[in-house]
Amino acid sequence: MTFAIPWVSAAVAGAVDTIRPAADTRRRLPSGSFEMPHVNDAPDPGRAIAFQGFPGAYSHVACLNAYPAMQPLPCLTFEDVFAAVREGRARYAMIPIDNSVAGRVADVHHLMPYAGLHIIAEHFERISHHLLAVKGATLETIKAVESHVHALGQCRNLIRQMGLTAIVGADTAGAAAQLAESGDTSRAAIASGLAGEIYGLETLKAGVEDAPHNTTRFLVLSREAVEPNPNLPCVTTFVFRVRNVPAALYKALGGFATNGVNITKLESYLVAGEFVAAQFYVDVEAHPASRNLRLALEELDFYSHEVRILGVYPAHGFRQTQRPAGE
Numbered sequence: 001m002t003f004a005i006p007w008v009s010a011a012v013a014g015a016v017d018t019i020r021p022a023a024d025t026r027r028r029l030p031s032g033s034f035e036m037p038h039v040n041d042a043p044d045p046g047r048a049i050a051f052q053g054f055p056g057a058y059s060h061v062a063c064l065n066a067y068p069a070m071q072p073l074p075c076l077t078f079e080d081v082f083a084a085v086r087e088g089r090a091r092y093a094m095i096p097i098d099n100s101v102a103g104r105v106a107d108v109h110h111l112m113p114y115a116g117l118h119i120i121a122e123h124f125e126r127i128s129h130h131l132l133a134v135k136g137a138t139l140e141t142i143k144a145v146e147s148h149v150h151a152l153g154q155c156r157n158l159i160r161q162m163g164l165t166a167i168v169g170a171d172t173a174g175a176a177a178q179l180a181e182s183g184d185t186s187r188a189a190i191a192s193g194l195a196g197e198i199y200g201l202e203t204l205k206a207g208v209e210d211a212p213h214n215t216t217r218f219l220v221l222s223r224e225a226v227e228p229n230p231n232l233p234c235v236t237t238f239v240f241r242v243r244n245v246p247a248a249l250y251k252a253l254g255g256f257a258t259n260g261v262n263i264t265k266l267e268s269y270l271v272a273g274e275f276v277a278a279q280f281y282v283d284v285e286a287h288p289a290s291r292n293l294r295l296a297l298e299e300l301d302f303y304s305h306e307v308r309i310l311g312v313y314p315a316h317g318f319r320q321t322q323r324p325a326g327e
Contacts, residue, residue, distance in 0.1 A: 058125060133188045
Protein backbone atom coordinates (compact mmCIF):
# COMPACT_ATOMS: atom_id res chain seq x y z
CA MET A 1 0.00 0.00 0.00
CA THR A 2 1.37 3.42 -0.94
CA PHE A 3 0.32 7.05 -0.66
CA ALA A 4 0.98 8.91 -3.89
CA ILE A 5 2.00 12.55 -3.94
CA PRO A 6 -0.18 13.58 -6.89
CA TRP A 7 1.67 16.75 -7.83
CA VAL A 8 5.08 15.11 -8.25
CA SER A 9 5.59 13.60 -11.67
CA ALA A 10 7.42 10.43 -12.66
CA ALA A 11 9.96 12.56 -14.49
CA VAL A 12 10.92 14.45 -11.34
CA ALA A 13 11.03 11.28 -9.29
CA GLY A 14 13.18 9.45 -11.77
CA ALA A 15 15.62 12.34 -11.98
CA VAL A 16 15.95 12.74 -8.23
CA ASP A 17 16.00 9.35 -6.60
CA THR A 18 18.80 9.57 -4.06
CA ILE A 19 18.20 10.61 -0.47
CA ARG A 20 21.72 11.12 0.86
CA PRO A 21 24.69 9.16 2.18
CA ALA A 22 24.22 7.81 5.69
CA ALA A 23 26.56 5.34 7.36
CA ASP A 24 28.38 4.95 4.02
CA THR A 25 25.23 3.81 2.24
CA ARG A 26 22.80 5.58 -0.06
CA ARG A 27 19.08 5.19 0.40
CA ARG A 28 17.03 5.45 -2.76
CA LEU A 29 13.46 6.46 -3.43
CA PRO A 30 11.47 4.25 -5.81
CA SER A 31 12.24 5.21 -9.41
CA GLY A 32 9.59 5.77 -12.07
CA SER A 33 7.09 7.40 -9.73
CA PHE A 34 7.32 9.39 -6.54
CA GLU A 35 5.29 7.90 -3.70
CA MET A 36 5.36 8.01 0.04
CA PRO A 37 5.69 4.36 1.06
CA HIS A 38 3.35 3.04 3.71
CA VAL A 39 5.05 1.21 6.55
CA ASN A 40 3.74 -2.09 5.14
CA ASP A 41 6.44 -1.67 2.49
CA ALA A 42 9.27 -1.79 5.06
CA PRO A 43 11.78 -4.42 3.90
CA ASP A 44 12.95 -5.02 7.48
CA PRO A 45 10.57 -3.79 10.21
CA GLY A 46 13.19 -4.58 12.84
CA ARG A 47 15.42 -1.88 11.38
CA ALA A 48 12.70 0.62 10.47
CA ILE A 49 12.19 3.95 12.22
CA ALA A 50 8.96 5.72 11.32
CA PHE A 51 8.49 9.47 11.11
CA GLN A 52 5.74 11.87 10.07
CA GLY A 53 6.22 13.88 6.90
CA PHE A 54 7.58 13.63 3.39
CA PRO A 55 11.13 12.44 2.66
CA GLY A 56 13.46 15.30 3.54
CA ALA A 57 11.40 16.50 6.52
CA TYR A 58 13.35 17.47 9.63
CA SER A 59 12.06 14.33 11.33
CA HIS A 60 13.76 12.40 8.50
CA VAL A 61 16.99 14.29 9.21
CA ALA A 62 16.67 13.41 12.90
CA CYS A 63 16.25 9.72 12.05
CA LEU A 64 19.41 9.71 9.93
CA ASN A 65 21.47 11.54 12.55
CA ALA A 66 20.24 9.63 15.61
CA TYR A 67 20.00 6.16 14.02
CA PRO A 68 22.13 6.13 10.84
CA ALA A 69 21.99 2.33 10.53
CA MET A 70 18.19 2.21 10.53
CA GLN A 71 15.74 2.65 7.65
CA PRO A 72 13.59 5.81 7.86
CA LEU A 73 9.95 5.27 6.94
CA PRO A 74 7.79 8.31 6.07
CA CYS A 75 4.17 8.32 7.23
CA LEU A 76 1.40 10.78 6.45
CA THR A 77 0.20 11.39 10.02
CA PHE A 78 1.37 10.99 13.60
CA GLU A 79 -1.34 8.37 14.05
CA ASP A 80 0.23 6.37 11.22
CA VAL A 81 3.64 6.61 12.88
CA PHE A 82 2.34 5.30 16.21
CA ALA A 83 0.40 2.53 14.49
CA ALA A 84 3.48 1.43 12.54
CA VAL A 85 5.38 0.75 15.75
CA ARG A 86 2.44 -0.58 17.74
CA GLU A 87 1.61 -3.11 15.03
CA GLY A 88 5.20 -4.26 14.56
CA ARG A 89 5.84 -2.73 11.15
CA ALA A 90 8.57 -0.44 12.48
CA ARG A 91 10.81 -0.71 15.51
CA TYR A 92 10.91 2.93 16.59
CA ALA A 93 9.00 6.16 16.09
CA MET A 94 10.76 9.54 15.87
CA ILE A 95 8.32 12.19 17.13
CA PRO A 96 8.98 15.95 17.43
CA ILE A 97 7.72 17.22 20.75
CA ASP A 98 8.73 20.88 20.88
CA ASN A 99 10.94 23.50 19.25
CA SER A 100 13.03 26.18 20.95
CA VAL A 101 11.38 28.88 18.79
CA ALA A 102 7.89 27.62 17.88
CA GLY A 103 7.06 25.82 21.11
CA ARG A 104 5.21 22.52 21.33
CA VAL A 105 4.18 20.48 18.31
CA ALA A 106 0.41 20.41 17.90
CA ASP A 107 -1.51 17.15 18.42
CA VAL A 108 1.39 15.12 19.81
CA HIS A 109 0.43 15.66 23.46
CA HIS A 110 -3.10 14.44 22.76
CA LEU A 111 -1.99 11.33 20.87
CA MET A 112 1.07 10.08 22.74
CA PRO A 113 -0.60 9.08 26.05
CA TYR A 114 -2.91 6.72 24.15
CA ALA A 115 -0.43 5.37 21.59
CA GLY A 116 0.36 2.26 23.63
CA LEU A 117 4.11 2.90 23.33
CA HIS A 118 7.00 3.80 25.63
CA ILE A 119 9.41 6.71 25.35
CA ILE A 120 12.92 5.21 25.28
CA ALA A 121 15.14 8.12 24.23
CA GLU A 122 15.28 11.79 23.34
CA HIS A 123 17.15 13.52 20.52
CA PHE A 124 17.90 17.20 19.95
CA GLU A 125 18.21 18.29 16.32
CA ARG A 126 19.62 21.67 15.35
CA ILE A 127 17.35 23.12 12.65
CA SER A 128 19.16 24.71 9.70
CA HIS A 129 16.77 26.10 7.11
CA HIS A 130 17.78 26.35 3.45
CA LEU A 131 16.30 28.67 0.84
CA LEU A 132 15.82 26.22 -2.02
CA ALA A 133 15.07 26.90 -5.66
CA VAL A 134 15.02 25.13 -9.02
CA LYS A 135 18.03 25.27 -11.32
CA GLY A 136 18.21 28.59 -13.10
CA ALA A 137 16.59 30.56 -10.30
CA THR A 138 18.54 33.28 -8.48
CA LEU A 139 17.96 35.52 -5.49
CA GLU A 140 16.83 38.15 -7.99
CA THR A 141 14.18 35.97 -9.66
CA ILE A 142 12.56 34.77 -6.42
CA LYS A 143 9.32 36.58 -5.56
CA ALA A 144 7.54 34.11 -3.25
CA VAL A 145 8.53 31.41 -0.79
CA GLU A 146 6.53 28.42 0.50
CA SER A 147 7.01 26.31 3.61
CA HIS A 148 5.37 25.10 6.81
CA VAL A 149 3.95 27.95 8.88
CA HIS A 150 6.55 27.42 11.63
CA ALA A 151 9.46 27.48 9.18
CA LEU A 152 8.17 30.70 7.65
CA GLY A 153 7.87 32.21 11.12
CA GLN A 154 11.43 31.15 11.93
CA CYS A 155 12.78 32.95 8.82
CA ARG A 156 10.95 36.28 9.07
CA ASN A 157 14.10 38.37 8.68
CA LEU A 158 15.03 36.81 5.35
CA ILE A 159 11.47 37.03 4.02
CA ARG A 160 11.25 40.70 5.01
CA GLN A 161 14.70 41.61 3.66
CA MET A 162 14.00 39.99 0.29
CA GLY A 163 10.43 41.30 0.12
CA LEU A 164 9.04 37.82 -0.54
CA THR A 165 5.41 36.74 -0.44
CA ALA A 166 5.11 33.97 2.16
CA ILE A 167 2.91 31.01 1.21
CA VAL A 168 1.92 28.56 3.94
CA GLY A 169 2.34 24.90 2.97
CA ALA A 170 1.52 21.73 4.86
CA ASP A 171 5.12 20.53 5.13
CA THR A 172 8.64 21.84 4.55
CA ALA A 173 9.73 18.87 2.45
CA GLY A 174 6.37 18.80 0.70
CA ALA A 175 6.89 22.43 -0.35
CA ALA A 176 10.30 21.47 -1.75
CA ALA A 177 8.82 18.57 -3.72
CA GLN A 178 6.06 20.76 -5.13
CA LEU A 179 8.59 23.40 -6.15
CA ALA A 180 10.69 20.80 -7.96
CA GLU A 181 7.59 19.67 -9.85
CA SER A 182 6.59 23.19 -10.84
CA GLY A 183 9.99 24.31 -12.16
CA ASP A 184 8.98 27.88 -11.27
CA THR A 185 12.04 30.17 -11.04
CA SER A 186 10.01 32.88 -9.28
CA ARG A 187 9.33 30.70 -6.24
CA ALA A 188 11.46 29.20 -3.50
CA ALA A 189 10.93 26.80 -0.61
CA ILE A 190 12.31 26.80 2.91
CA ALA A 191 13.27 23.28 3.93
CA SER A 192 16.21 21.12 4.96
CA GLY A 193 19.34 20.63 2.90
CA LEU A 194 18.33 16.97 2.71
CA ALA A 195 15.08 17.96 0.99
CA GLY A 196 17.09 19.90 -1.55
CA GLU A 197 19.20 16.82 -2.28
CA ILE A 198 16.18 14.56 -2.62
CA TYR A 199 14.22 16.81 -4.97
CA GLY A 200 17.14 18.15 -7.01
CA LEU A 201 16.90 21.74 -5.82
CA GLU A 202 19.72 24.24 -5.33
CA THR A 203 20.47 26.06 -2.09
CA LEU A 204 20.43 29.81 -2.69
CA LYS A 205 21.11 30.50 0.99
CA ALA A 206 21.82 28.17 3.92
CA GLY A 207 21.20 28.85 7.59
CA VAL A 208 18.44 31.37 6.93
CA GLU A 209 16.72 30.85 10.30
CA ASP A 210 16.51 33.94 12.52
CA ALA A 211 17.54 32.25 15.79
CA PRO A 212 20.90 30.46 15.99
CA HIS A 213 19.54 28.28 18.80
CA ASN A 214 16.70 26.87 16.66
CA THR A 215 16.49 23.29 17.91
CA THR A 216 13.77 20.65 17.92
CA ARG A 217 13.51 18.04 20.63
CA PHE A 218 12.38 14.62 19.46
CA LEU A 219 11.19 11.62 21.44
CA VAL A 220 11.87 8.04 20.35
CA LEU A 221 9.12 5.54 21.13
CA SER A 222 9.07 1.75 21.10
CA ARG A 223 6.74 -1.10 22.03
CA GLU A 224 9.12 -2.14 24.82
CA ALA A 225 10.23 0.12 27.67
CA VAL A 226 13.89 0.57 28.55
CA GLU A 227 15.51 0.36 31.97
CA PRO A 228 18.05 3.19 32.12
CA ASN A 229 20.71 3.19 34.82
CA PRO A 230 19.15 5.07 37.77
CA ASN A 231 22.62 6.28 38.77
CA LEU A 232 22.98 8.23 35.52
CA PRO A 233 20.99 11.32 34.45
CA CYS A 234 17.46 10.27 33.46
CA VAL A 235 14.21 11.87 32.37
CA THR A 236 10.77 10.65 33.41
CA THR A 237 7.78 11.77 31.35
CA PHE A 238 4.23 11.39 32.65
CA VAL A 239 0.73 12.82 32.38
CA PHE A 240 -1.77 13.45 35.16
CA ARG A 241 -5.15 14.99 35.89
CA VAL A 242 -5.74 16.80 39.15
CA ARG A 243 -8.93 16.64 41.13
CA ASN A 244 -11.29 19.55 40.48
CA VAL A 245 -10.81 21.23 43.86
CA PRO A 246 -9.19 24.55 44.86
CA ALA A 247 -5.36 24.55 44.93
CA ALA A 248 -5.22 20.97 43.63
CA LEU A 249 -2.40 21.70 41.19
CA TYR A 250 -0.42 23.62 43.80
CA LYS A 251 -0.70 20.74 46.23
CA ALA A 252 -0.03 18.10 43.58
CA LEU A 253 3.24 19.75 42.56
CA GLY A 254 4.33 20.58 46.08
CA GLY A 255 5.95 17.19 46.50
CA PHE A 256 8.38 17.90 43.68
CA ALA A 257 9.56 21.08 45.38
CA THR A 258 9.89 19.57 48.84
CA ASN A 259 11.74 16.53 47.47
CA GLY A 260 14.08 18.51 45.24
CA VAL A 261 12.89 17.09 41.89
CA ASN A 262 13.54 19.40 38.93
CA ILE A 263 10.56 19.86 36.58
CA THR A 264 11.82 20.82 33.12
CA LYS A 265 8.49 20.78 31.30
CA LEU A 266 4.93 21.36 32.51
CA GLU A 267 2.12 21.91 30.01
CA SER A 268 -1.63 21.67 30.25
CA TYR A 269 -4.25 20.87 27.65
CA LEU A 270 -7.96 20.11 27.67
CA VAL A 271 -9.18 16.57 27.11
CA ALA A 272 -12.55 15.00 26.31
CA GLY A 273 -14.11 18.39 25.62
CA GLU A 274 -14.04 19.39 29.29
CA PHE A 275 -13.28 22.92 30.43
CA VAL A 276 -13.32 22.31 34.18
CA ALA A 277 -10.07 20.37 34.52
CA ALA A 278 -6.99 19.88 32.35
CA GLN A 279 -4.50 17.11 31.76
CA PHE A 280 -0.88 17.98 32.44
CA TYR A 281 2.20 16.75 30.60
CA VAL A 282 5.41 16.72 32.66
CA ASP A 283 9.13 16.02 32.25
CA VAL A 284 11.28 15.67 35.36
CA GLU A 285 14.99 15.02 35.67
CA ALA A 286 14.93 11.95 37.89
CA HIS A 287 14.37 8.19 37.87
CA PRO A 288 11.28 6.72 39.60
CA ALA A 289 13.60 4.40 41.51
CA SER A 290 15.08 7.40 43.31
CA ARG A 291 13.59 8.10 46.71
CA ASN A 292 12.92 11.77 45.89
CA LEU A 293 10.86 11.11 42.77
CA ARG A 294 9.07 8.16 44.37
CA LEU A 295 7.88 10.38 47.23
CA ALA A 296 6.91 13.19 44.84
CA LEU A 297 4.84 10.81 42.71
CA GLU A 298 3.10 9.42 45.79
CA GLU A 299 2.04 12.93 46.77
CA LEU A 300 0.99 13.70 43.20
CA ASP A 301 -1.14 10.56 43.09
CA PHE A 302 -3.01 11.63 46.23
CA TYR A 303 -4.26 14.83 44.54
CA SER A 304 -4.80 13.39 41.07
CA HIS A 305 -7.39 11.30 39.24
CA GLU A 306 -4.77 9.58 37.14
CA VAL A 307 -0.99 9.48 36.84
CA ARG A 308 0.48 7.67 33.83
CA ILE A 309 4.20 7.32 33.17
CA LEU A 310 4.95 7.46 29.43
CA GLY A 311 8.63 6.66 29.67
CA VAL A 312 11.86 6.67 31.66
CA TYR A 313 14.91 7.22 29.51
CA PRO A 314 18.51 8.50 29.54
CA ALA A 315 18.91 12.28 29.52
CA HIS A 316 20.54 13.48 26.30
CA GLY A 317 23.90 15.19 26.67
CA PHE A 318 22.50 18.30 24.98
CA ARG A 319 20.68 19.11 28.21
CA GLN A 320 23.95 19.70 30.03
CA THR A 321 25.09 22.23 27.40
CA GLN A 322 21.99 24.32 28.09
CA ARG A 323 22.61 24.77 31.78
CA PRO A 324 23.99 28.09 33.00
CA ALA A 325 27.47 27.89 34.46
CA GLY A 326 27.44 26.66 38.05
CA GLU A 327 24.13 24.80 37.89
